[in-house]
Amino acid sequence: MEYQLKRTGAALLTLLALLAGIYTFTAYNEDSISDSLPKLTLQQVLPATSSNEHCNNQMDSDILYGIGLRLFENGDYAPAESCLIMAAPNHNRAFCYLSIISEQAESKSTQERNRDSFNYLAYSAARNDWCAEYGIYQTYLYGTKGVPQDKDLALLWLERSALHGYPESQTILVDHYESQNDLAASYAWSKIIATDQVDALRARMTPEQLAEGEEHYTELSSTVTSKEAMYAEAREEDVGRYSAVIQMDYPDIFNGMTSEQRYSFVKQAMLTAIEQPYIQRRSQVTSYIVIARRAQIEKPGVNILQNKNITALLQTDDLTVEEVIEQAQDIINSTYM
Structure with a gap:
């Protein structure tokens, strides 16, 4: 059995092969x-x-990216597009969101929308972004954005997205190969994604199939982007997200800080916050970062997690972020000033 990589008018590459009944994984050629x-x-x-x-354009690119994401999630597509365009040269993931936004451009023709949406994905996918690769998979799977349907090519882009660590692509591959x-x-x-299907599949497999599966898993595990790397990538993106929220809602917090100082502070405060068992929501993390910075301004080096009044406030469920920060400011004023 061979899975052929197809391109209009030409076959490009054989990706996988089952030779003499033995499964052999051959790493794809990125360029091909x-x-x-x-x-x-x-x-x-x-x-x-x-x-x-x-x-x-004078703003840090991670803040531009974070603001773009916030506006996108709020459905404010026009300003989101501008912010993400500014961020895109330094944030490849921005092209995924720009592709979605371009589909909503009512001022453009269908052909223009399709072209722009596909080109955003194509540019980013060629640079190994799992989000764009998944978008290319869906495009060829269904034949959207003005390109012809090509399920074989779609499968290869799905595999590439999976190899770059996207859990959704990995899950689809599990089901696809089982089908x-x-x-x-x-x-x-x-085994890569540690699903409950491992034991069920093992019970159905012959010793030969199991040996092939273990060999393939060994090869995949040395190729697939690790969960640790994906987690680190998400944390880096979160620095921009939290910086953006704070920049938009509490711009005074970063006064007097260089870009490097701001980035370092937000990242460390974020990591400290998510380590606390009682901080489980993004709103709590945002509150902690702002409160920690305001306390640091008044008393450098202070650890607000040692203040029982502030930690109790962070755990309160019936207050908004604004209310938590406002009440925390009163505690800071009475304790550290």
Whole structure:
């Protein structure tokens, strides 16, 4: 059995092979799969944009990215697009969101929307972003964004997204290979993501299939982006998210800090917050970062987690972030000033 990488008018690459009944994993050639995409430069993909009330080109790129995400999640697509365009040269993930936003551009024709949406994904996917790779998979799977349906090519982009660590892509592969009765491949991917299907698959497999599955798992585990790396990537993105929220709602917090000092403080405060068993929501993390910074301004080196009144306040469920921060300021004023 061979899975062929197809491109319009030409076959590009054989990715996987089952030879003489033995499953052999062959790592794909990154350049060959990327050849299925148009060759695009940053200048070709990103349109010109201008500052808005939220973003300008003098802001740090991680804050631009974080503000863009917040506006996107709130459905404010026009300013979100501007912020993400400014952030995109330093944040490849921004292209995934720009692709979605471009689909909503009512001022453009369907052809223009399809072109822009696909090109954003293509540029980012060629640079190994799992989000864009998953988007390319869906595009070829269903034949959207003006490209013809190609399920074989879709599968290869799904595998590439999975290899770059995206859990959703990995889960789809488990089910896909099981549906194809390729239990060795399904088993290997199940072990990668540690699903409950591992034991069920093992019970159905012959000793030969199990040996093939274990061999494939060993090869995959040395290739797939680790969960630790994915976690670290998410934490880096969160620094921008929290910095953006604070920049928008409490801009005084970063006064007097360089970009490096701000980044370092937010990252360390965020990591400290999520280590606390009673801090489980993003709103609590935001509150902690702001309160910790305000306390630090008044008394450098102070640890607010040693203040029982502040820790009790952080655990209160019936207060908004604004109310928590306001009441914490009263505690800071009476304790540290």
